[in-house]
Amino acid sequence: MTQTPQTAPEPEVMIRLENLTKRFPGTQRNAVDGLTLDIHAGEIVVLVGPSGCGKTTTMKMINRIIEPTSGRIILGGEDVTTTNADQLRRRIGYVIQQTGLFPHLTIGENVATVPKLLGWDAARTRSRVDELLSMVNMDPDEYRGRYPKQLSGGQQQRVGVARALGGDPQVMLMDEPFGAIDPITRERLQNEFLRLQSEVRKTIVFVTHDIDEAIKMGDRIAILQEGSSIAQYDTPEKILTAPANDFVRDFIGGGASLKRLSLSRVRDIELASWPTVSAADSLEQAHRVLRESDHSAVLVLDTEGRPARWVGAEDLRRGAGQSLDRIGTVPQAVVESRATLSDALNELIAARYAVTVVVDQDGRHLGVVDIEQINEAIRSMRHSAVAEARTEFADGRTAP
Amino acid sequence: MSTVTPVGVRDADVVTQTPPAAGRRGWVGYLTMPLILAVVLISLYLYVNGRELDSIEARSLNAAALSTAVGEHVALTAVSTVITLLIAVPLGILLTRPFTRRVRPFIITLLTLGQAVPTISVLVLLAVMFLFLGFQAAIVGLVLYAIIPVLLNTMVGLEQVDENVLEAGRGMGLSRFQVLRRLELPLAVPVILAGVRTALVINVGTATLATYINGGGLGDVIMAGLSTNRVLVQVVGAVLTSVLALLIDYLAGLAENLLQPKGLRSTRS
Numbered sequence: 001m002t003q004t005p006q007t008a009p010e011p012e013v014m015i016r017l018e019n020l021t022k023r024f025p026g027t028q029r030n031a032v033d034g035l036t037l038d039i040h041a042g043e044i045v046v047l048v049g050p051s052g053c054g055k056t057t058t059m060k061m062i063n064r065i066i067e068p069t070s071g072r073i074i075l076g077g078e079d080v081t082t083t084n085a086d087q088l089r090r091r092i093g094y095v096i097q098q099t100g101l102f103p104h105l106t107i108g109e110n111v112a113t114v115p116k117l118l119g120w121d122a123a124r125t126r127s128r129v130d131e132l133l134s135m136v137n138m139d140p141d142e143y144r145g146r147y148p149k150q151l152s153g154g155q156q157q158r159v160g161v162a163r164a165l166g167g168d169p170q171v172m173l174m175d176e177p178f179g180a181i182d183p184i185t186r187e188r189l190q191n192e193f194l195r196l197q198s199e200v201r202k203t204i205v206f207v208t209h210d211i212d213e214a215i216k217m218g219d220r221i222a223i224l225q226e227g228s229s230i231a232q233y234d235t236p237e238k239i240l241t242a243p244a245n246d247f248v249r250d251f252i253g254g255g256a257s258l259k260r261l262s263l264s265r266v267r268d269i270e271l272a273s274w275p276t277v278s279a280a281d282s283l284e285q286a287h288r289v290l291r292e293s294d295h296s297a298v299l300v301l302d303t304e305g306r307p308a309r310w311v312g313a314e315d316l317r318r319g320a321g322q323s324l325d326r327i328g329t330v331p332q333a334v335v336e337s338r339a340t341l342s343d344a345l346n347e348l349i350a351a352r353y354a355v356t357v358v359v360d361q362d363g364r365h366l367g368v369v370d371i372e373q374i375n376e377a378i379r380s381m382r383h384s385a386v387a388e389a390r391t392e393f394a395d396g397r398t399a400p
Numbered sequence: 401m402s403t404v405t406p407v408g409v410r411d412a413d414v415v416t417q418t419p420p421a422a423g424r425r426g427w428v429g430y431l432t433m434p435l436i437l438a439v440v441l442i443s444l445y446l447y448v449n450g451r452e453l454d455s456i457e458a459r460s461l462n463a464a465a466l467s468t469a470v471g472e473h474v475a476l477t478a479v480s481t482v483i484t485l486l487i488a489v490p491l492g493i494l495l496t497r498p499f500t501r502r503v504r505p506f507i508i509t510l511l512t513l514g515q516a517v518p519t520i521s522v523l524v525l526l527a528v529m530f531l532f533l534g535f536q537a538a539i540v541g542l543v544l545y546a547i548i549p550v551l552l553n554t555m556v557g558l559e560q561v562d563e564n565v566l567e568a569g570r571g572m573g574l575s576r577f578q579v580l581r582r583l584e585l586p587l588a589v590p591v592i593l594a595g596v597r598t599a600l601v602i603n604v605g606t607a608t609l610a611t612y613i614n615g616g617g618l619g620d621v622i623m624a625g626l627s628t629n630r631v632l633v634q635v636v637g638a639v640l641t642s643v644l645a646l647l648i649d650y651l652a653g654l655a656e657n658l659l660q661p662k663g664l665r666s667t668r669s
Contacts, residue, residue, distance in 0.1 A: 063571060065567065065570060065571055086573045086575045087573065088573075089570070089571055089572060089573035090573035091573075094568065094572060096564060096567060097564075098564040100566075100567060100568025100569075100571075101565070101568070102565060102568075102569070103562075103565065103587065103664055104587055104661035106663070113569075113572050113574075114572050114573065117578075147663035148663065160568075
């Protein structure tokens with residue numbers, strides 16, 4: 001649908017910013033100074049940098065909430081620098097930190113905003129609203145008629161994402177969408193959003209000041225310095241293994257190896273096994289399983305195969321006569337298979353038996369992650385990243 | 401420039417502090433005020449009925465004369481309030497648009513000065529200088545006085561709308577006009593309505609002055625009582641005015657509750 005240059009293997013450029021500049025009235029310096037950036041279709045590009053670097057201004061110039069002083073914005077091959085801004089914005093999803101949900105409209109009406117602007121009929125709009133609410137894990141029948149005030153912050157932001165997807169835009173702009181949400185909910189929303197993105201494959205420009213979030217969410221990261229000048233624009237792996245300069249190195253901060261753990265998911269590594277028994281089994285069976293293993297506890301699974309209890313030898317002795325799902329402790333360190341290794345490590349550190357239990361989407365037990373596997377993952381990542389950096393250097397693709 | 405807006409905001413804050421309208425208190429609460437007013441009116445009727453009226457009193461205190469006065473009074477209040485709204489709300493919208501930023505302080509200062517002049521002086525000036533008398537002249541005086549609270553509340557109502565909501569609206573492709581009509585105005589409704597209620601209460605009280613320029617209303621009854629030295633007539637006029645004012649305030653409070661956007665109500669379901 002677009003006329004991109006004839007470089008076949010390169011993915012299509014969805015957004016091209018050419019020499020984009022913004023100077024606010026009454027200021028001496030350009031907030032954004034001659035930024036040129038290509039954003040490929042279907043990728044999440046994270047603009048990250050210290051506050052005041054111009055990342056939000058840059059993003060807001062793409063849908064012209066802020067009009068550029070000079071330069072061009074090319075969207076899907078079409079120069080949209082001076083086209084009708086209202087029409088342009090209906091084609092671009094927009095999610096902001098404080099959700100900006102319309103408080104006097106129901107959730108359903110909020111999500112229907114763009115479909116209505118685009119003139120969809122009532123039936124199509126309604127089915128789209130239900131589809132979108134389901135996509136962000138909110139039961140349409142339960143939430144359609146509620147008002148934003150009746151929702152938690154995390155739910156509001158889900159609705160914000162659903163609303164932005166209303167007109168099925170190819171491009172989404174997200175301004176610190178998970179910034180005002182508590183860490184646990186943020187983690188979940190990030191994971192949910194990545195799953196959603198793997199289905200919808202939008203081109204996303206994502207602004208954050210949090211390098212960890214950038215590493216987790218970004219297919220590519222643009223680290224911006226003052227005036228929105230690009231310090232490095234690359235994949236998270238490359239930024240972590242081969243920072244382009246001291247600014248990038250400082251910005252990443254310590255623990256680059258640890259941060260790299262945010263790049264791989266639990267499902268990508270081989271899980272360790274752990275002795276399990278069913279909740280319906282007897283204490284004697286649990287005893288036998290425990291004796292035959294070299295571990296200090298067995299994991300009790302309920303009838304659905306979900307982790308229910310940790311039971312150690314001491315628990316078995318004291319709980320004589322009770323059923324297995326009434327003794328021991330409830331497993332706290334549990335992650336889904338799409339969690340990052342970093343999430344798993346976090347859980348593992350505080351866990352009682354130094355392992356994190358991994359479950360699938362329905363909460364069924366898949367295996368465990370222990371420190372050995374995390375170590376192994378770090379080693380293999382370092383090897384492959386270094387090898388890749390070397391080949392690229394040899395190809396002359398990156399400047400020395 | 402920026403010195404004027406806070407003044408406006410402060411004024412309007414005072415304006416908004418009408419007592420909390422018939423809130424969440426069930427139908428018993430809603431009926432209290434009408435019942436009290438009915439009891440007052442019935443007592444007044446029984447009292448007046450039980451008295452021997454002289455001919456002067458009888459001329460003022462009869463069904464025809466009183467209902468004419470009440471009718472005129474309601475008309476004065478209603479017409480002046482509607483005209484006030486027609487002027488003040490659009491003006492408030494205009495004065496909150498970015499392109500009027502420069503003229504905003506001047507216009508507000510001017511109107512605030514206008515409000516400082518008592519209505520009675522306005523009425524007298526109209527009558528003496530322009531020989532402008534009667535119902536229409538009274539309306540002019542009332543409107544001039546009531547514009548400011550409605551205007552300031554409209555402006556404050558529009559300005560207190562969450563900036564994020566407007567940005568989200570713009571970001572989704574609502575035009576400036578759509579943002580105004582679908583987001584700003586509905587979200588400003590509670591504050592604007594508080595201003596309207598204030599204007600109504602001001603107007604229903606000030607309308608008693610219309611009698612000085614032959615504008616009719618319950619002021620006629622009070623004046624008749626004063627000029628003929630008939631206390632009973634004065635009392636009837638004053639009580640009727642007060643009952644009418646309280647009734648209108650009560651109805652405006654009901655309207656405030658009913659017209660408030662559902663999602664903004666403080667109840668949780």
